[in-house]
Amino acid sequence: MSTLTLLAEANGSNVIAAAKAGDLAAFEQLMRQYERMVLVTALRLLGSLHDAQDASQEVFLKLYRNLGKVEASGNISGWLYRVTVNACHDLRRRRPDSVPMEDAGELRSREADPAEQSAEQERRCVLQLSLRMLSEKERAALVLRDLEGLTTEEVARVLGSSEATVRSQISKARVKVKGFVERYFRRHV
Amino acid sequence: MNCTDWEERLALYAGGDLAPAPAAEVERHLAECAGCQMFASGLRASLELLEGAHQEVPAPAHFAAVRSRVLAQLERERRPFWRRAWVYGFAAVAAMLLAAVAIWPSRWVAPPPPEVAIVHAPAAPVPIVPARPPQAGHKPRKKAEPGEPLMVRLVTDNPDVVIYWISERKGEY
Numbered sequence: 001m002s003t004l005t006l007l008a009e010a011n012g013s014n015v016i017a018a019a020k021a022g023d024l025a026a027f028e029q030l031m032r033q034y035e036r037m038v039l040v041t042a043l044r045l046l047g048s049l050h051d052a053q054d055a056s057q058e059v060f061l062k063l064y065r066n067l068g069k070v071e072a073s074g075n076i077s078g079w080l081y082r083v084t085v086n087a088c089h090d091l092r093r094r095r096p097d098s099v100p101m102e103d104a105g106e107l108r109s110r111e112a113d114p115a116e117q118s119a120e121q122e123r124r125c126v127l128q129l130s131l132r133m134l135s136e137k138e139r140a141a142l143v144l145r146d147l148e149g150l151t152t153e154e155v156a157r158v159l160g161s162s163e164a165t166v167r168s169q170i171s172k173a174r175v176k177v178k179g180f181v182e183r184y185f186r187r188h189v
Numbered sequence: 190m191n192c193t194d195w196e197e198r199l200a201l202y203a204g205g206d207l208a209p210a211p212a213a214e215v216e217r218h219l220a221e222c223a224g225c226q227m228f229a230s231g232l233r234a235s236l237e238l239l240e241g242a243h244q245e246v247p248a249p250a251h252f253a254a255v256r257s258r259v260l261a262q263l264e265r266e267r268r269p270f271w272r273r274a275w276v277y278g279f280a281a282v283a284a285m286l287l288a289a290v291a292i293w294p295s296r297w298v299a300p301p302p303p304e305v306a307i308v309h310a311p312a313a314p315v316p317i318v319p320a321r322p323p324q325a326g327h328k329p330r331k332k333a334e335p336g337e338p339l340m341v342r343l344v345t346d347n348p349d350v351v352i353y354w355i356s357e358r359k360g361e362y
Contacts, residue, residue, distance in 0.1 A: 022267075024260060031259065035252045040243070049247060053255050060259045120245060127242035130235075145204065146236055147243040152206055171200035174232055178200075181235040 013071065020067040031060055037077065037148070038084050044143045045088040047128055051095060055087040062087075081150070081158045085140050092136070122188075130180045134173050137161075141169040142177070192224050199225060203232035 015033070018026035038059050042052035062083055063070065070079050131139050137159070144155045145166070152170070156163045195218060201207045202215045219226055343352035 024263060028256060028260060031256050036246060039252060039255060040246055049251060053251060056255045057258050061262060064263060123238060123242035124245060127239050146239065167201060167206060171197045174200040174204060175196055178232045178235040181238060182231060
C-alpha cells in the first residue's frame with residue numbers, strides 16, 4: 001500500500017470516529033474520500049455504471065454499519081476493496097444479464113478535442129471489452145493488481161486466495177488481454 | 190524450452206511480479222529470443238492502454254448520486270421510532286377502514302328471512318291452493334279486495350312442515 005494511502009488513512013481515523021458517533025457529515029466526508037476507489041472498482045468489475053452505483057451504495061451502507069470493525073482493523077481500503085468485490089459478485093448473481101457497454105459515453109472526458117475524445121472512447125471500449133472476456137476471478141485479480149495498483153499480497157488478502165493463485169490468475173488475464181487488444185486493433189486499424 | 194512455456198513468466202515480468210532471480214532468467218531469455226521480445230512488448234502495451242483508460246473516471250454527478258442515496262437511507266433509518274410509527278399507524282387505520290367498508294354493505298343488503306309459520310299438519314300432502322275456492326271457468330283472476338289478506342299454504346316434502354305465507358298487501362305477494 002502506498003505512503004499516501006497510509007497517510008490518508010491516518011487522517012481518516014478521526015473522521016471514522018466522528019462518523020461512528022453518528023455524525024453524518026463526517027460519514028459523507030469519508031465517502032468522498034473513498035468514493036472514487038469504490039465506484040471505479042465496481043465499474044471495472046461489473047461493466048455497468050448503474051450496477052456500479054448500486055454496488056457502491058451497498059458498500060457504503062455496510063461501511064456505516066461496520067464502522068467499529070473497520071476502525072479496529074485499521075485498514076479501511078482493504079476492507080472496502082473486499083466488500084466491493086463481494087457486493088459486485090452478489091449483484092452479478094442477482095442481475096446476470098446487465099448490458100455494460102452503454103456506459104462508455106457516461107464517463108467524463110478531460111479533453112475537449114473531439115479527436116482525443118474519440119480516442120479516449122475507444123480506449124474505454126477496449127478496456128471494458130477486454131475485462132468482459134475474463135473470468136470473474138481473473139478480472140478481479142487484474143483490476144486490483146494492474147488497475148488499482150495493489151500488491152499481489154494485498155490482492156490475495158482481498159480475494160481470500162493464496163498469492164500463487166493470484167499470480168496465476170493475473171498472468172492468464174494479462175495474456176488474454178494482450179491477445180484481445182492486438183486482435184481489436186488489427187481489425188479496427 | 191518452447192517459447193509458449195515462457196508466456197506465464199513473461200506476463201508476470203511485464204507487471205513487475207517476478208522475484209529478482211526469475212526476472213533475471215527472463216531477461217536472459219529475452220536477450221536471445223525475438224519472438225518473446227515482441228510478446229513482452231505486446232503485454233506492456235496492452236497493460237499501458239488499460240491503465241490509461243482506467244484513469245478516466247465517471248462524472249462527479251455519478252458520485253454525488255451514490256452519496257445522496259446513502260445519506261437518504263441513513264437519515265430514514267435514524268428517524269426516531271415515533272416519527273416512523275405514525276406512518277404505520279395511519280396505514281393500519283386505513284386498512285381497518287377499508288375492511289369495514291368492504292364488510293358493512295353485505296349486512297345492509299342481506300334481506301331479512303321471510304316470516305313463516307311452521308305448523309304441524311296431517312301427513313297427507315296437500316297441493317298449493319289459494320285461500321279462496323277456485324272460480325269455475327277460465328276467468329281473469331279477481332283482484333284481491335283492499336285490506337283482504339292473501340294466504341298461501343306451501344306443503345313441503347316433509348309431511349311435518351307446512352308453510353303459510355300471509356300477505357296483507359293489496360293484491361301483491
